[in-house]
Amino acid sequence: MADTRTRSASEAGVSRETTRGESPGEWTPIAEEAARAAQVLHPDRYSMPRPSTRRVLTVANQKGGVGKTTSTVNIAAALALHGVQVLVVDLDPQGNASTALDVEHRSGTLSVYELLLGELTLRQTVARSSASPNLWCVPATIDLAGAEIELVSMVAREQRLKQALTAEALDDLGVDYVLIDCPPSLGLLTVNALVAAEEVLIPIQCEYYALEGLGQLLSNIDLVRRHLNRGLHVSTILLTMYDGRTKLADQVTTEVRQHFGETVLRTVIPRSVKVSEAPGFGKTVLGYDPGSRGAMSYVDAAREIAEAGARVGRQ
Numbered sequence: 001m002a003d004t005r006t007r008s009a010s011e012a013g014v015s016r017e018t019t020r021g022e023s024p025g026e027w028t029p030i031a032e033e034a035a036r037a038a039q040v041l042h043p044d045r046y047s048m049p050r051p052s053t054r055r056v057l058t059v060a061n062q063k064g065g066v067g068k069t070t071s072t073v074n075i076a077a078a079l080a081l082h083g084v085q086v087l088v089v090d091l092d093p094q095g096n097a098s099t100a101l102d103v104e105h106r107s108g109t110l111s112v113y114e115l116l117l118g119e120l121t122l123r124q125t126v127a128r129s130s131a132s133p134n135l136w137c138v139p140a141t142i143d144l145a146g147a148e149i150e151l152v153s154m155v156a157r158e159q160r161l162k163q164a165l166t167a168e169a170l171d172d173l174g175v176d177y178v179l180i181d182c183p184p185s186l187g188l189l190t191v192n193a194l195v196a197a198e199e200v201l202i203p204i205q206c207e208y209y210a211l212e213g214l215g216q217l218l219s220n221i222d223l224v225r226r227h228l229n230r231g232l233h234v235s236t237i238l239l240t241m242y243d244g245r246t247k248l249a250d251q252v253t254t255e256v257r258q259h260f261g262e263t264v265l266r267t268v269i270p271r272s273v274k275v276s277e278a279p280g281f282g283k284t285v286l287g288y289d290p291g292s293r294g295a296m297s298y299v300d301a302a303r304e305i306a307e308a309g310a311r312v313g314r315q
Contacts, residue, residue: 039082039299048082048302051309054170056178057236058197060221063213064184066205067240070275070285071298072181073100077284078302079177080135087126087175090140091161091193092183093147098139101129102282105139113143116151116160116192122169131287136173148188157188158228162196177309186220194224199235204256206242206249206268211256234260235308238301240269267301270294 039046059072072088080086090097090105091112098105104127105111114120115138122138129135151157165178179201180193194200200221204210218234225232237260243249257264269275272294278285285295 039296039303046082048079048084048306049310050084050176051306052312054167054176054178055199055309056165056180056197057199057201058180058182058190058193059201059203060182060190060193060217061202061204061214062184062186062190062217063205063209066210067203067238067269068184069096069100069181070279071201071203071238071240071269071301072179073097073279074275074284074286074295074298075302075305076135076177076179077101077129077131077286078299079306080129080132081286082299082302082306083134084177084306085134085136085173085175086177086179087136087138087170087173088129089138089161089165089178089180089193091144091189092140092181093142093145094183095140095142095144096279097181098137099282100279100284101131101135101137103127103129103137103139105141107142109139109141111141111143112138113141113147115164116144116147118160118164122164122166123172126173130282131284136175144189151188151192158191158195161192165196186217191220191224191228194221194232195229197229198231199233201236201238202234203238203240204252206239206252208248208252210252234263236305237264238267238269239264241271242268243271265301265304267297267304269297269301 059068061068069092076086076088088097088101089112095105110120110125112125115122115125125138126136127139129137151160180197182190182193221232221234239253239256253268270293272292274289274292275285275294278288281288285292285298289295
């Protein structure tokens, strides 16, 4: 059971003695929760480390409803609020990531569609999110729905996004992290995302069908690695929608950890109404209800990712 809990404040670098109302050495669950909440409510006091080199992660899972877009925008917001420069590329025609980040994505908006077709540059399509001055987003419009058909006849159709996200273009924005949100499919848009990235982050729902179809996703990742992007690897797995009241959630969590080992983050994202409500207000959960369990869990997950990125340069 210890593995299914989110990281403690002490693990995240928060001193036990800093919690108001607690004497040194006296550490209770309430004090721990308060210290974790402080990281969300006062992000300027708990900055996250920048990576040794820029990290480009594709967030993928062809199964819908696993918290893919939710995880993308909330991890991005958590990193940005804690001093890290982040770019989110919304590659899902539904544009849900754009909605959550409060970025305009009505038809006619300069978007990832024009970026893929090579009609516009990254700088021309990117927009700053109201969630944080450190957070950028390339929005997705409904035009993206027909992009896969148009891309079929193009030269190097699997590499269109990679060609747009050049090192020079990303240096111009000064971003430390690029998170690419994929549609719930294994089509050409997802392949573009896998070719453009170095790492894959897979959200897995803590429910019965969590691992169904995961083999196909891993097989596709392996195909892309062998033929199009030799540096691609699954670096991060995030367990989402955890319900501690059920034995099933624990069973899925245990099975995933046994199979994937340290690739799985220690943090588990709980099932949360606040997380579900936030996009309806054009916000991430950190902007909608920063003191909620969902917000604190995403900050914990983002800190794990940030610390892993910083460790690479020290090894």
